[in-house]
Amino acid sequence: MKKKAKWLFLLLAAALLFSACGQKGAEGETVTYQGVGNGRGGEIKLEVTLEGGKIKAIKTLEQHETPGHDKSLETLAEYAVEHNQVPVDGVAGASLSSKGFVEALTDALAKGNIKPEDLQAVDVKKAAKETIEDTADVIIVGAGGAGLSAAIRATEAGADVIVMEKLPFVGGNTLISGAEYAAPGNWIQKKEGIEDSPEIFVNDLTVAGGKQELITTLADNALDGAIWLRDDVGVVWEDELMFFGGHSVKRSLIPLGASGKEIITKLKAKAKELGITVYTDARVTKLLTEGNAVVGVEAQGSEKNYVVKGKAVVLTTGGFGSNIEMRKKANPEIDEKILSTNSSGSTGDGIILAQELGADVVDMKEIQLYPICDPLSGALLYVDDTRLYQRTIMVNKEGKRFVEELGTRYEISMAMKAQSDGYGYELWDQAAADFSKIKENHPAEIDYLLENNLLVIADTLEECADHFGIDKDVFLKTVETWNGYVDKGVDPDFNKRGTLHKVETGPFWMIKAVPAVHHTMGGIVINPKAQVLRADGSVIKGLFAAGEVTGGVHGNNRLGSAAIADITVFGIIAGENAAAMAK
Numbered sequence: 001m002k003k004k005a006k007w008l009f010l011l012l013a014a015a016l017l018f019s020a021c022g023q024k025g026a027e028g029e030t031v032t033y034q035g036v037g038n039g040r041g042g043e044i045k046l047e048v049t050l051e052g053g054k055i056k057a058i059k060t061l062e063q064h065e066t067p068g069h070d071k072s073l074e075t076l077a078e079y080a081v082e083h084n085q086v087p088v089d090g091v092a093g094a095s096l097s098s099k100g101f102v103e104a105l106t107d108a109l110a111k112g113n114i115k116p117e118d119l120q121a122v123d124v125k126k127a128a129k130e131t132i133e134d135t136a137d138v139i140i141v142g143a144g145g146a147g148l149s150a151a152i153r154a155t156e157a158g159a160d161v162i163v164m165e166k167l168p169f170v171g172g173n174t175l176i177s178g179a180e181y182a183a184p185g186n187w188i189q190k191k192e193g194i195e196d197s198p199e200i201f202v203n204d205l206t207v208a209g210g211k212q213e214l215i216t217t218l219a220d221n222a223l224d225g226a227i228w229l230r231d232d233v234g235v236v237w238e239d240e241l242m243f244f245g246g247h248s249v250k251r252s253l254i255p256l257g258a259s260g261k262e263i264i265t266k267l268k269a270k271a272k273e274l275g276i277t278v279y280t281d282a283r284v285t286k287l288l289t290e291g292n293a294v295v296g297v298e299a300q301g302s303e304k305n306y307v308v309k310g311k312a313v314v315l316t317t318g319g320f321g322s323n324i325e326m327r328k329k330a331n332p333e334i335d336e337k338i339l340s341t342n343s344s345g346s347t348g349d350g351i352i353l354a355q356e357l358g359a360d361v362v363d364m365k366e367i368q369l370y371p372i373c374d375p376l377s378g379a380l381l382y383v384d385d386t387r388l389y390q391r392t393i394m395v396n397k398e399g400k401r402f403v404e405e406l407g408t409r410y411e412i413s414m415a416m417k418a419q420s421d422g423y424g425y426e427l428w429d430q431a432a433a434d435f436s437k438i439k440e441n442h443p444a445e446i447d448y449l450l451e452n453n454l455l456v457i458a459d460t461l462e463e464c465a466d467h468f469g470i471d472k473d474v475f476l477k478t479v480e481t482w483n484g485y486v487d488k489g490v491d492p493d494f495n496k497r498g499t500l501h502k503v504e505t506g507p508f509w510m511i512k513a514v515p516a517v518h519h520t521m522g523g524i525v526i527n528p529k530a531q532v533l534r535a536d537g538s539v540i541k542g543l544f545a546a547g548e549v550t551g552g553v554h555g556n557n558r559l560g561s562a563a564i565a566d567i568t569v570f571g572i573i574a575g576e577n578a579a580a581m582a583k
């Protein structure tokens with residue numbers, strides 16, 4: 001062989017050998033690769049083992065997903081191994097975690113030169129769906145905060161309880177919420193010398209959303225609900241309060257970590273301690289009746305169906321913020337162009353189920369937007385906690401303040417929508433960031449916002465303005481004017497309530513935000529006993545409802561931190577009354 005030809009031959013042989021290794025895991029070979037993706041809580045790192053060209057195992061090396069959403073990683077890993085495929089459909093209710101898993105798996109496969117379409121699918125034969133038949137005194141439909149509270153109280157009142165949840169995990173909107181809780185007359189207010197009472201709370205709720213019959217029940221029982229969560233369920237409340245827009249005094253309790261994780265983790269643990277059966281992946285599709293009374297439910301899951309009979313049913317399925325068609329029908333302005341902060345489970349199922357039995361609904365067109373949300377996904381931005389500690393100002397692209405930063409969500413959202421580019425640019429300083437513990441409580445969100453240029457942390461105010469293309473001269477003047485107002489203790493432009501704080505110690509933090517659909521105030525009509533009513537005011541026997549599935553509590557505008565109080569108070573009432581009926 002000539003020298004040149006010999007070299008060519010050796011190169012070809014080496015290339016063949018390399019490409020054989022490139023069929024990672026081919027011919028019985030076992031190889032592992034690591035891949036990274038971005039989920040809801042930040043980086044998801046997977047280790048993928050391939051044997052004979054097939055996915056043999058997937059191990060999660062790192063993840064920061066919310067409890068519940070993290071379970072979706074296991075579900076997807078099981079699917080990928082069983083089918084030898086990269087999953088196409090994510091886990092319902094955990095779309096961002098699912099996206100992160102798929103990215104990480106695809107990245108790992110790419111390290112072995114494998115494209116998802118190269119994987120040979122395994123034909124998995126599914127057994128026919130089994131139907132589970134069960135009975136309980138009380139059946140709870142929906143395992144968010146209202147549902148789990150109702151289940152626990154009904155059990156404590158002596159009832160045998162079953163909870164049905166359509167997603168593979170419990171928690172609903174409550175899990176992803178900040179879970180701040182308006183409790184008038186609470187122990188921290190007393191320590192800080194803040195005067196408050198259920199009557200003042202009723203007045204604030206009435207000013208915000210209009211007079212509602214159920215407000216008094218909410219206000220009178222809100223503090224007891226918070227104490228029940230603390231003393232019976234074990235929820236830890238921080239030793240600080242937040243000041244939500246529209247409240248006349250600072251009254252909102254903060255759960256540990258400023259997240260609904262604390263409430264749901266503790267409710268779930270309490271439900272487990274009490275031996276309550278919770279069926280997940282069980283979407284209730286029908287209420288069963290005998291005569292005029294509700295006596296059970298039918299539910300469908302991906303693997304099983306359910307028929308559960310009982311003496312009372314409590315609907316706690318949450319609102320309909322994620323159901324675009326239902327939103328548009330209720331209020332055509334709230335269309336698909338507006339993103340949503342809600343869990344994918346919030347599709348109004350309970351409202352539809354109750355209406356099928358003649359239940360009345362109220363205020364369906366009243367849909368609340370939350371002003372400070374991610375312009376890309378609609379997720380509520382928790383760095384905005386700084387605002388609720390009264391430490392931010394917000395400007396427009398022209399560099400001017402345009403609204404009271406502690407006005408109602410409606411006022412702020414509408415003011416943002418009216419600006420030239422539809423965005424608000426919220427500014428605070430390092431002292432505010434430190435005070436509100438946003439770095440400790442929401443690190444993944446901060447990383448995400450920085451990566452997507454939606455947050456800038458800069459040494460100077462000029463850099464903040466440049467980052468977002470804001471009129472610099474006007475903006476600098478606005479901040480100077482604001483700091484002058486703080487010296488005088490009044491805001492003559494927008495009359496901002498609470499204590500005024502300067503924006504003066506760098507680094508400075510600025511975010512770009514849009515309003516997104518946040519809360520559906522309308523829903524099923526109930527009485528103060530949480531019984532579901534028909535339009536003629538009569539009770540549908542055996543049917544109760546609590547939480548965001550109901551209407552008539554918040555009128556046309558819910559105040560921040562009033563929902564967690566609402567779902568706890570009415571969850572408890574519904575659970576107790578359903579148990580009493582079942583006796």
Ligand SMILES: Cc1cc2nc3c(=O)[nH]c(=O)nc-3n(C[C@H](O)[C@H](O)[C@H](O)COP(=O)(O)OP(=O)(O)OC[C@H]3O[C@@H](n4cnc5c(N)ncnc54)[C@H](O)[C@@H]3O)c2cc1C
Binds near residue numbers: 170179182349560567
């Ligand atoms: C991002 C965010 C932040 C928030 N922050 C706060 C706050 O700080 N303070 C405050 O007061 N409020 C806050 N809210 C509002 C508050 O969290 C909600 O109003 C409240 O959690 C609703 O509780 P719920 O139990 O009624 O419904 P959810 O917690 O949504 O639970 C309903 C459950 O029912 C399930 N379900 C639905 N349909 C079916 C069916 N057919 N069969 C079985 N199960 C079903 C759902 O999957 C879900 O798990 C926030 C909301 C969001 C989205």
